[in-house]
Amino acid sequence: MRISIVGGGPSGLYFAILMKKIDPAHEITIYERDGPLDTFGWGIVFSDQTFSYLEENDRPSYEEITRKCETWDNVVIAHKGQKITVRGNRFSGIGRLAFLNILHERCRDLGVDIRFNTNITDAGALEGYDLLVGTDGANSLVRRTFEEHFQPTLEEAxxxxxxxxxxxxxxxxxxxxxxxxxxxxxxxxxKFDKTTSTxxxxxxxxxxxxxxxxxxxxxxxxxxxxxxxxxxxxxxxxxxxxxxxxLNFLLVKNRRWSHKNIVLLGDALHTAHFSIGSGTRLALEDSIALARCFRANEKLEDALGEFERTRKPIIDAYQEAAVSSLLMFENAHELMHLDPIDFAYRLMTRSNRIDYEKLKRRDPEFIAAYDRWRGSTTE
Ligand SMILES: Cc1cc2nc3c(=O)[nH]c(=O)nc-3n(C[C@H](O)[C@H](O)[C@H](O)COP(=O)(O)OP(=O)(O)OC[C@H]3O[C@@H](n4cnc5c(N)ncnc54)[C@H](O)[C@@H]3O)c2cc1C
Known part of the structure; x- marks a missing residue:
């Protein structure tokens, strides 16, 4: 297959790696507006679950990534001059640039053609490819060019x-x-390396x-x-x-995920508020899911159809959790009167993915302190 990818962020690079692993004969070109040493942002966080996907799907890049990560297991909530620590939340941080550079290297080793400093201004002109992938971020040109087919909704926080x-x-x-x-x-x-924090x-x-x-x-x-x-x-x-x-966070959704031989991945397709720290993870998982559909289906339209059918419900659930989290931060000024322990509990359970029982398993000491506080306020 001849594959053209617009955008060399996490989703575009990882998809290229996986497709080359499926068939080294695929001809893959990535067009990236910036240079190899430019990037927005500082560090990003990953959960352990993301690592297990990365290990399963491409061991060489996984090993490099874990070597560059800083790992911790606590969330700290600083409110009214008090710091409340909640343990049992294992995460790893890595510099976004360090992460991208590992993927660049891996793409080069596998024979992916990355064209840096190449800003695509007319996605409609990218003809002659079997597959066109829009991984060009939240303001995607590919999505805008074919918006009557993708039918996106964009909402500014x-x-x-x-x-x-x-x-x-x-x-x-x-x-x-x-x-x-x-x-x-x-x-x-x-912190995301030995000297720097996001x-x-x-x-x-x-x-x-x-x-x-x-x-x-x-x-x-x-x-x-x-x-x-x-x-x-x-x-x-x-x-x-x-x-x-x-900036204002932009919530991106698309009614349709592909059109003919064109498909969107990562932030071009959907965004998740940074307070649940999952955008890169979702972008990588999209790439894994789409590559798996190509492995399982010979016909392009079958692969794209299966991708949307199997992946969309997962993304919908994530976006819902991320919106609950976003709303909590937008309305946090209404909660400033709360006692720090109550405030920390509400923050930890904000996306409805973590509840009392889960917190108790992860950090019994925190829940014991929360229970003591609850007891003292109801007596
Ligand atoms: C403040 C903030 C904090 C975040 N923190 C985290 C975190 O801790 N953990 C996490 O998992 N995620 C985090 N995210 C989300 C994460 O950054 C994104 O979800 C992720 O980068 C999406 O990857 P992507 O490859 O889809 O798009 P991007 O990373 O946006 O990559 C798109 C690429 O396309 C290129 N491009 C765009 N237009 C063109 C064009 N016309 N021609 C050529 N190239 C083009 C861009 O230069 C860019 O390199 C955060 C986001 C923000 C805003």
């Missing part, structure tokens, strides 16, 4: 967010809530405006937010890369 880094090492996924005169700021932070800040539009963040440069924004989170950063600065800017 209310909160503003910015993806920064810092040399302060946050051991564990740390959620910090800081009330200021301008309003509430929330940071999602975790530091994502979100706030409501009103807070953003009253803090004057709409008028501040990247550097001024970093300085302002470093003051808001001064106690948490312990003197460390906030760092911005070339892609730094405030």
């Amino acid at each position: 209310r909160n503003k967010y910015i993806w920064l880094g810092t040399r302060q090492l946050f051991h564990g996924l740390t959620l910090t809530f800081r009330q200021t005169e301008a309003g509430l700021f929330i940071a999602h932070s975790y 530091f994502i800040v979100e706030c409501g539009e009103e807070t953003w405006q009253s803090a004057g963040l709409d008028k501040k440069s990247g550097e001024e924004t970093c300085r302002y937010l470093a003051r808001v989170f001064e106690a948490d950063l312990e003197g460390h600065a906030l760092l911005a890369n070339n892609f730094v800017r405030w």
Whole structure:
């Protein structure tokens, strides 16, 4: 097959690797707008389950990825000056760039043709391929070009967010809530290598405006937010890369997942709010699912049909959980009066995928403290 992939992010690269493994004779070209050392964002997190998929599907890249990861098993919730730790939540962090570079290398070894610094401006012109894959992210050109067939819905979330880094090492996924005169700021932070942590800040539009963040440069924004989170950063600065800017999370859904020989994967197809940290995982699992459909079906339309039929219910459930999580962060200002332990419990159970019993199995000490608090408030 001749396969053209628009977008060299996690989904495009991993799909290329898997298709080459199915048949080395596939001719695969990836068109990527940026260079091999450019990327937005800092680190990303993966669960253990993601690792087992990566191990099963491509051992060489799995081994490289795990070598570069930092692992922890706790979530820390910082509220009203108290830090509540909840254990039993094993996650690993890795730099997005380090992760992409491992996939680039693996693609090269397998003979995938990656054309960096190639911005596709007319997806309709990519003819002559047996399969065209749109892995070009949340603002996908492939999706926009064929939107009457894919029938996407796009919904902007209310909160503003910015993806920064810092040399302060946050051991564990740390959620910090800081009330200021301008309003509430929330940071999602975790270390992803030996020297750096991701530091994502979100706030409501009103807070953003009253803090004057709409008028501040990247550097001024970093300085302002470093003051808001001064106690948490312990003197460390906030760092911005070339892609730094405030965004609103975009919820992407598509009614149809393919059209003729064109299919979407990853963020082009669906997004999940970063507070459940699963976008890359879902993008990789899409690639695994689609490659499996190609292994099982000779005809292209059968493979694409099976992909949508089997994968869509899983994605729908994930997106639902991610929306519950997003709403909790958007409405967090209404919960600031809560006791830290109650607040932590509500945060941990926000997406309805974790309940009391699961938390009790993962961290009996946390649940014992929660039960003590509940007992003390009802007596
Ligand atoms: C703040 C934030 C934090 C996140 N944290 C996590 C996390 O901790 N864990 C996690 O699993 N996920 C996380 N995600 C989600 C994750 O980044 C995405 O879900 C994931 O990158 C999707 O992969 P993708 O390959 O589908 O798309 P992308 O990674 O968006 O890749 C798309 C690629 O296509 C290229 N491209 C776009 N248009 C064109 C064009 N016209 N021509 C050529 N190339 C083009 C882009 O340059 C890019 O390289 C986070 C996202 C955000 C915004």
